[in-house]
Amino acid sequence: MELTFGQYELVYNAFSLGIAAFLAATLFFWLGLSQVSDKYKMAVVVTGLVTFIAGYHYLRMFDSWGDAYTAVDGVVTSTGVAFNVAYRYVDWFLTVPLLLIELILVMSLTRSETVRKAILLGGAAALMIALGYPGEVSGGIDSTRLLWGALSMIPFLYIVYTLFIGLSESIARQHENVRGLLNTARWILVLSWSFYPVVYFAPFVMSLDGGQAQTVIEVGYTVADLVAKVVFGVIIFMIAVRKSQNEKA
Structure with a gap:
């Protein structure tokens, strides 16, 4: 695959930004544990775990990108070593279900409701990632990518339905000073996740291939991940802090 120097640098710098942002966020969340009550500590621990896992995998992608290409005097050359896209999907397979669990944990639902929603939403999220992977590694922008991408949209739509219909009653029961943050959290989650299929299908719809497709996919996914x-993690942290303050008051 041929890349221009600008495309190479854009992806390289996007990965670098991701590493810094995810690891800094992890420190912020875990060092802020003292600001939340015991009831919400697990939600914040999971929030930091998500960014830590993402930071690790972005470090691996950063190294893999450097192994796959060399840039000398503005000329990018393929080394023959394949860029490992599996790192991103392993990251998503772990972190996407945890993102939903973060939201569930911070809502203070009953134990049975928490377990049920965590299993259903977490399972749907894992299935969504698993279905999207074959299309991502199919080796081209073709009908195979389109088919698996369409299949992965089925659990995605279930998750959207659950967030906006299934959790509406639970959110309505929350304290008024966190209700708005919870609504913001689910909107951020749905809108950012909606960006993934846009990036996934963009090369197909726009007839991109080679370096253009690679750049759009990697940079687009990085923006969506951040x-x-x-951003979602910061909202969860704010909800945990505010709820802790409400209980103390």
């Missing part, structure tokens, strides 16, 4: 994990 919003879905760092």
